Amino acid sequence: MSMSKELVLRAEGKCELCGSEDELSMLVIPPxxxxxIDDQVALCSVCIEHSDNPDQIDAHHWRCLTESIWSTVSAVQVLAY
Ligand SMILES: [Zn+2]
Structure with a gap:
């Protein structure tokens, strides 16, 4: 899914979970x-993949989550938890 301009600006062109700039896409936080855009997060391909397969989370890639949980963006907080 392509990202809105607002989301790109908010995320500063980076994955909102790990800060990677690779292959960013938009993910809508269910439900x-x-x-x-408060319902959306900008994620890199790795984080998108892991969000679909929580059992296969790469702890090394997601070590940033401790910081992301304190993000002021509610959608990022929801996903981080
Ligand atoms: Zn990422």
Missing amino acids: KSGAS
Whole structure:
């Protein structure tokens, strides 16, 4: 899914979980509709893949989560938990 301009600006062109700039895409936080950017997060391909397969989370890649949990962006907080 392509990202809205607002989301790109908020994320500063980086994955909102790990800060990677590779292959960013938009993820809508369920059960939200995604109509608002508060319901969306910008994630790199690795984080997107892991969000679909939580059992296969790479602890090394996700060590950033401790910081992400304190993000002021509610959608990022929801995903981090
Ligand atoms: Zn990432």
